Amino acid sequence: MPCNKLRAEFLKNLDESLLSPLPPFRRLSHGQIREILDLAHPLLVAQGHEVFCEGMSAERFYLLLDGHIRVERINAAGDRVVSLHIPPGQLFGIAAALGRNTYPATSVAATECMTLWWPLSLFDGFAARYDGFADEVHRTVGHRFEEMNSRVMELATQQVEQRVASALLRLTRQNGRQTDTGIEIAFPITRRIISEMTGSTLHTVSRLLSTWERGDILQSHRKHINVLDPDRLEALSRPDAPL
Amino acid sequence: MPCNKLRAEFLKNLDESLLSPLPPFRRLSHGQIREILDLAHPLLVAQGHEVFCEGMSAERFYLLLDGHIRVERINAAGDRVVSLHIPPGQLFGIAAALGRNTYPATSVAATECMTLWWPLSLFDGFAARYDGFADEVHRTVGHRFEEMNSRVMELATQQVEQRVASALLRLTRQNGRQTDTGIEIAFPITRRIISEMTGSTLHTVSRLLSTWERGDILQSHRKHINVLDPDRLEALSRPDAPL
DNA sequence: CGTGCCTTTGAGAAATATCAAAGCCTGTGG
DNA sequence: CCACAGGCTTTGATATTTCTCAAAGGCACG
Known part of the structure; x- marks a missing residue:
């Protein structure tokens, strides 16, 4: 401790x-x-x-x-x-x-x-x-x-997916901790909190994280998020990149 | 010189x-x-x-x-x-x-x-x-x-209607000019600009202003907006007031 | 060992954007 | 003085995103 x-x-x-x-x-x-x-x-x-x-x-x-x-x-x-x-x-x-x-x-x-x-x-x-x-x-x-x-x-110009990607990137950059597989957010964080950061709902955030986890962009379990592929997340966060 | x-x-x-x-x-x-x-x-x-x-x-x-x-x-x-x-x-x-x-x-x-x-x-x-x-x-x-x-x-919690109402109220309070019928926004302002203030589109803003004009909440003509009934606009801007 | 939060997923609903088209002013240049 | 161009506005029809509602399983902590 x-x-x-x-x-x-x-x-x-x-x-x-x-x-x-x-x-x-x-x-x-x-x-x-x-x-x-x-x-x-x-x-x-x-x-x-x-x-x-x-x-x-x-x-x-x-x-x-x-x-x-x-x-x-x-x-x-x-x-x-x-x-x-x-x-x-x-x-x-x-x-x-x-x-x-x-x-x-x-x-x-x-x-x-x-x-x-x-x-x-x-x-x-x-x-x-x-x-x-x-x-x-x-x-x-x-x-x-x-x-x-x-x-x-x-909030004014981007869709939820891009906003959530940006929020995660910001968290990894400002509050991240290097792990052997990626960058982990250094404090417990729920879907609900991410939705409150992005003007969204916990359901939508959950769906996005599930999709990204299937695509090996990140790993997530019970208040922990480990970003494996920041570059791909960055691409998802760009205003013009829908997929 | x-x-x-x-x-x-x-x-x-x-x-x-x-x-x-x-x-x-x-x-x-x-x-x-x-x-x-x-x-x-x-x-x-x-x-x-x-x-x-x-x-x-x-x-x-x-x-x-x-x-x-x-x-x-x-x-x-x-x-x-x-x-x-x-x-x-x-x-x-x-x-x-x-x-x-x-x-x-x-x-x-x-x-x-x-x-x-x-x-x-x-x-x-x-x-x-x-x-x-x-x-x-x-x-x-x-x-x-x-x-x-x-x-x-x-942007994170309210709908477009409420955001546009809030934006107009703020404009009347901070940049308004008293007229004999209400408070007029003191500079030319288009639907497009209001949409850029509220994260919306000029079409949606136009529809809202048309509705409010029909309800005598405001008068608007060609870049001019005169708010007749700020109280009603204030009611529309509240988080819990859908109609 | 149950209670409460956390998470997931599906189905349907709602808000709002997008696409399309047309009318309207206004200022400009002929 | 008139005609035209370009931006402003309106409105309808359609599409899409995202929320809401609903339900269920999982994990953690007391």
Whole structure:
């Protein structure tokens, strides 16, 4: 269990090298990282539990040390839409950078997650004081914006098959783990969740995955997906490739 | 350079009061606004012309003084998707705030547009020096992010009728002009553009508008749409309201 | 060792796109 | 001043994608 190891690290007081390779802190001295760590609060979140909810007052910002976070929203009719999966090493809950004082979406631990958080009041200070932090926050916002934009494009112009293929590819790229036969999505994921990522239904997703499994594009079993042939999946995801 | 002379002339004639009520400059003194104006370049964009294109190096940021900007992207298959309409008084082309060095989308003048622009190199200085500017940039990014998010939700969970109703409501709220019978969208807009905003087709949009016109929810003629009964449109836009 | 989620698959229904055609404005150039 | 071209709009008929409904088996966890 990686998290147990991390908990051990906490006991011996969080090594600076945990943060120093991460983009928001890359340009900082060990002394600065020590300062930042001393202000941080560790928080372990069990699988399936919420870190914060849409609409909550945004009193903290977070860094994901280990695990995977799923970002989701629910509309008035109760339909859930999954916006994003956040891999380890990234900041999240950075509503402050969007000029907001509430969180725009809900964060759920897709696997057990080790996080650090700081009170929002420190955010501006970090941005002003630590070289590269503000830049990285902007870049993160920019990436998520870009991702949002791509989703809109896909939803507006592509068919379900292409959208599901794109979603799987994105998951393998951003949240994948190399296996000896392919790239596996690094957290448990159901047909239902994929349908919530793609504006589809679990039935349609199930049919697609079955077809792709018969074609040796991927293997799937009970919340696990291992992509064997990303190139073929990529071909299926292209706007002009029906078959 | 005669051009510089003209520019100086133009900017001298621009009254500080043109900028002082706008959110990014609201907290500034007239002296500060004068400084900002003296650094600005005016640009008049004819209807239908592009201000900048997706992928271009982001060397400027803009303020829209008058007119309406349409933000759009084109996918690999050539399908156009309209992301946003920007009303007068807002900043745009603020890729810098997203940690990008290229524009993420294309901006087209939906009506003739009066804009000011500044070289990107001034952006960080503005943010650091002028109280409220950075905040307002963040808020603007936050609003656009929020809007993007709503679009994803709508596309993923709602039917075309509801999406078109939502799109029209948003246009009336953000880009509307009060008339004696209702609220008119303040720039020419075709069925095709509405379909590109909603991931639909011009045929379906045309059928919906015809139906709504028969029901006295709106009036429409040749690129003009006047919403007579926003409440009924709002009801049609709700996730659970099929009829 | 049952209960609840996860998954699969079939059949039919519904929403919406596509194809096709025609009328209508509007601005342009003769 | 008129005629025409090109984009805008409407509407019908048909096709297709994808959802909805239905049912059943499997796996995991308490």
